[in-house]
Amino acid sequence: MLPLLKRHEIQVLLSVAIPLDAIAERTGVSVATIKRIRDEAPVEHVDDRAEHRKRGIGRPSKAAPFADDVRAWLEEEPDLPTQELLRRALEKGYGGGKSAFYSLVASARPARTAPVVRFEGLPGESSQHDFGHVDVRFVDGTKKRVHFFASRLKYSRFVAVTLVPNERVETLVRTLVKHFREFGGVPLLAVFDRPRTIVTKSGPGREVEQFNTTFAEVMLELGVGAEMCAPRSGNQKGSVEQLVKWVKSSFFKWRMFADERDLEAQLAAWVRQVNFETPNRATAEIPEARRQQELPRLRPVRLTPETLAMRVPVFVGPTAEVMFEGRAYSMPPQAANVPGTAFVYEDRLRIVAGRHEVEHARGKPGDPPASLPEHRADKLAAVHGARARLYEKREQLLRLGPDALALLTALTHRAPTRSAEHVERLYALYEEHDDDAMRAAISRAVARGTLTISAVGEALSSSDRAKDERELDRTREAQPRAPRAHVAKKRTPRAERKRGAR
Structure with missing residues (x-):
């Protein structure tokens, strides 16, 4: 199929x-x-x-058990006719049909070298995309491997190049959408050099048996056809590979960079130059001029990098949390042990599990757990018994990070009989502030070496005052200023005498 x-x-x-x-x-x-x-x-x-x-597709081929034999025979004699291979297989007990065996031979036979056929694209027909990486040296002598994603409209040669942190599928689809918006629309087809990021299972030749689900869903939502080059086929994917080589040789090879910010600035200036100022060698025209001819054939981009949401299946664990990229995100206690879907945006997560829907700011892998006040309150209300509630409060405080662990450990060992009181007082502060403010206040107290609840309270108060002052300053700046009234300067008696003399 x-x-x-x-x-x-x-x-x-x-x-x-x-x-x-x-x-x-x-x-x-x-x-x-x-x-x-x-x-x-x-x-x-x-x-x-x-x-x-x-x-109901999936019946195994009768020719599959003879794949190793066919490869061995072809390795000894690459030009062996298919009929001779079939005769040998029949002697070894093959009982299938010719079509299945011929397909097996076609997939196992080494590809013959074919001449390179150059083709020119039509307006709005296709675009080419590929990852690349290069080791750059900065002025201070340091080296760093830099990854980039390059895209080019086949007809106009209009390019877009973006530095990326990695070559994962999320990075690919978000940068792809960004480049389509820079193009001004989407073509009919997007051509890729068959990266493992998006092809999870290859078939014979150019066929793909299974695409990465995230990539496939985004391409479907964009309304763009995805075309893969055949492996080890330079006559098909040469222009895609040349795109990356061209970026390396034309930009990275001859330049020096002060730092990463200078690298990004020089790259942006170079991309603008090749698109708007320099005629392309293949077309002898400026790419922007040809892009203007291509624009009527490009279709509107339905997404933006900010609105693009990847769908990831998740499961709410028994502790009413969802694990994503190594970080826990809280859910209502009623959603525990329920499967769901996480809609992953650039800066946030929207998690839907049954009738429960929660939105969190997206963190980095390894960040402390993300929890919402209402979830903490609901989870605490679901716990029965004073001792169990106390341990639940302490557990929620400990999830703020290693500094919270250091503070509670010091308080408990300093006054073991008052450990419950310390947990209650610290949790009361936690109920009045969000995770980030509480975590910052505890870290400030630990850094100063004042491991007391009073020090945490003072840090929170100082943070609140600073926040209020910033809000007041923004309010004042937003208010329109009244024009200054002109005040006539009062003349002195000496000035009056001089005026009368004139």
Whole structure:
């Protein structure tokens, strides 16, 4: 079965009335299959496994057990005819049909070298995208490996290059959306150099058996067809690979950078220069001029990097928390042991589990647990018994981080009989302030070496006063200033005498 994202690509091409023969040549799919896909309903999801189960597909091939034998025979004699391979397999007990065996041989036979065929894109037809990395040396002698994501409209050669922290799928899709917005729209197809980030299971040739789910969902939402280059096929993916090589040789190779901020500034200036000032060597035109011709063929971008939400399946644990990227996010106690979905934005998480929906600011991996006051209160109310409630309060305080552990340890060992009182007093302060303020106040007290609850209270009060002063300053700045009234300067008697003399 064709992957659902490949079916979506064909539907995108059909939607703009591209001839069936042209679609078949581009996608490697037969005209008969394209006609069948034309009559199907639009693709609404990208879960290939679910579709396999729905259609009852998955019978193992009878030729599969002979794959090792075929590879061994071809390794000894690469030009061995397929009929001779079939004869040998029949002698070893193969009982399947010719078609299944021929497909196995086609996937196992080494690819023949084909001449490079150069092709030019049409306006709005396709764009090329790829990750790259390079080791840069700064002026102070330090080295750092820098990752970047490069995109280019095939027709106009308009490029976008962004420095990225890694080469993960979230980074890819968010930067891809950012680049589409810089292009001014989305083309029909986006071409990739088959990165493992988005291809989780490859098939023979250019076929992809399974795409990364996050990538597939974003491409479906954007309405863009995804096209993968075949592995080890320079005549197909040369232009995509050349994009990364061009960025390295034209920008990174000859430049020196003071620091990372200088690197970003020089990169932005270089991208603007090649797009708006320098004629492209292949077209002899400035890319921006050709992009203006291409704009009518580009379609609106439905997403922004800020509104793009990745869907991640999650599970609310017995402690009413969801673990994501190594950090715990609180949920209502009633949501415990319920599966859900996390909608992951750049700066926040929206977690839906059953009838419960919670939004948290997104933290970094390894950050202290994120909790909301209402969740802490509900969890405390669900605990029965004074001793259990005390331990729950202490546990919530300890989750503020290692400084909270140091403070409570010092208080307990200093006055063991008053440990319950210390927990109650500290938790009372916690109820009046959010996690960040409480964590900062405890850290300030620990840093000063004053491990007392009074020191934490003073730090919180100082923080509140500073916050109030900042709010007052912003309010004053926002108020319009009244024009100053003109006040006539009163003349002195001496000035009056001089005026009379004149």
